[in-house]
Structures are given as structure tokens and as C-alpha cells.
Amino acid sequence: MWPSATTLPPDPAVASRVLVDTSALLALASRRDQYHARAVGLARRFLAAGGRFVGTSLVLGELHGHLLYRRGPAEARAVAGALLDDPAYEWLDVPVALVRDALSAWLERFRDQRFSMTDAVSFEVMRRERLKTAFAFDQDFETAGFGLLR
Numbered sequence: 001m002w003p004s005a006t007t008l009p010p011d012p013a014v015a016s017r018v019l020v021d022t023s024a025l026l027a028l029a030s031r032r033d034q035y036h037a038r039a040v041g042l043a044r045r046f047l048a049a050g051g052r053f054v055g056t057s058l059v060l061g062e063l064h065g066h067l068l069y070r071r072g073p074a075e076a077r078a079v080a081g082a083l084l085d086d087p088a089y090e091w092l093d094v095p096v097a098l099v100r101d102a103l104s105a106w107l108e109r110f111r112d113q114r115f116s117m118t119d120a121v122s123f124e125v126m127r128r129e130r131l132k133t134a135f136a137f138d139q140d141f142e143t144a145g146f147g148l149l150r
Helices: 022-029 036-048 057-071 073-085 096-107 117-129
Strands: 017-020 052-056 089-092 133-135
Touching: 017 117, 022 036, 022 057, 036 052, 036 133, 052 057, 052 117, 057 073, 057 089, 057 117, 073 089, 096 117
Parallel strands: 017 052, 017 133, 052 089
Antiparallel strands: none
16 A cells, blocks of 8 residues: 555655654555655655655644545554555654644744644655645645645
8 A cells, every 4th residue: 555665775865854744644544645656756766765754743633534424433543554564654653842833833824824733844854854746635834934745
């Protein structure tokens, strides 16, 4: 189901780390998702070039919640566990101080947008980690000034 890292040598032209959003993980998880084929292709190319996805515990929690209601508790647990164990993913904890900073830096700055708290935290993580690109299928990241994996 999930594209995984390969043993090919890394491509220096590819950004080595990009943020992974819930929208991309949902697309990878469901063959019926409108972005599924595109997500699988992007993930395979990125990982084959030596890339690594960076995510937050909030993104993982959001994904688990969606899968819980779409596919049930067993599959939601299995997917979350597989992602936590996959070396292609780097999962970051989200302390309350980071949430506070994200709310003030991103939700205050973009008052007219409907960014979720998870999105705001992702933006702040991208800023702190100097990540320029997100693996996502919504335009919120571009609105906040970041690029999308293409």
C-alpha cells in the first residue's frame, strides 16, 4: 500500500526532506481517492531519489481519525503503526509551545483563511526545519508560501 524507500543512490537534485500532509497520506491509503495514482507516483519517485517524508504527530492523528471511520479500528491502527515504523518517514512530536507559536504565527497572519490547527503546525514545522516543499493535495501550503511536491 505504501511506497517505501529503495536502495537506489540519492539524487542530489531532489530535496531530501519534504513535509507530508494528511491529504497525501489519505490519497496513498485509498485507491478510490482522486489523487491516489498521482500520490503513489510522486511518493515512489521521491523515495527512489533518496527523499524522506517529515510528519507530525498531529498529521498522524488526523490520518488515524479519518481511517478509523472509513475503514475501522483495525486498519487505522495497522496503518498508523506501519507509518511509525517506516524509515521513509520522520515523525516529530508537537509540544504545546509549538502549537502556540503556530497559532499566533500562521492563524493570526492568515485570518481570512480556513487553515486547520494541524496545517498551522505543519507550516511552523516547515519554517523551523527549513522545508520548502510539502507532499499535499490542497492549496493551503501554497497560500502559506510553500511549494508542493510535483
